[in-house]
Amino acid sequence: MRPDIATWALPALLGAVLLLGGCKEETAQVGAPAPALAAYDLQGNQATLEQWKGKYVYLNFWASNCGGCLAEMPVLERLSKDFSDSMVVVGVNTDKTDYNVEAQLRDLNVTYPNVRDQLAITQERYQVIGTPTAFLIAPDGKLVAQYTGMMKEAQLTAIFERTRGERS
Template sequence: MLWRKGLTLSCLLAMLVLSGGCKEEQVSVGAKAPALAAYDLTGQQVDLTRWQGKRVYLNFWSSGCGGCLAEMATLETLNKRYGDNVVVVAVNTDPDGVDISPLLEQQKISYPVIRDQLGITKERYQVIGTPTSFIIDGDGKVMAQHQGARDEQQLTVLFEQLAGGGGR
């Protein structure tokens, strides 16, 4: 009986030690941005290195989020204006069964949209609601994080700052 208690205690201790190694790292300003576990609309896996050298406005959104939809037109305009320096990358968090193509066509979205149907990227970035945005520098480090929608003026000022004041 005593050996069972010892075995149980040993197993619990081992689980405690091993679970510490599985803890998710906090997404923090200045740290390397977590890897994306998402695919573009053609089914190709997407990696942040695709935009290396540019600042990335990584925007988590869902089709049922009013604030997300309100930002889309402004983000499209800003991506066209500042796309040489700052690229908008939209991470859609809707489940796999949701067809977002009609919405993207209606909104005339040309910036990259990636799907995170399994929620892995959302989990890595610790996103608890949409919209949530991250600014990632050209070296792949997190510069800033913001939860909630931004209006046109706020987004325009932000993109002007990120692009160094110059647009196309």
């Protein structure tokens, strides 16, 4: 005997609404604490901003079909190495499919940390509507700045240079 869909669908829907309603709603605001990540690293482990506490974090949202995103990656790779004492670059891939992020990063020689946001929860928290979009997070966890659109090498270098020696 098949269970009637009405007997389980409504309780399941109500349960999901209550569960989601209990989630803390976070949105990005410059000057406020940075919203938590709801993303996983490429090995499947949950990523948190706490991993990089004590350094500036350049949180860079990107997609595999975004030409500007891919053009920034070699510069971000170089800067991530040159400023490793004060800053960490963290890529947030926004592709919703089972795209092979690892292969693309390998092809581009990108070694800085990358996480996946396939459910778009982190994008929603940071109010990302297009890529590339990046956020600068201070060592104390506060959101310092937001950058929308492709950044040229000189712009990125200036952002990174301003953080050197400025520990919160």
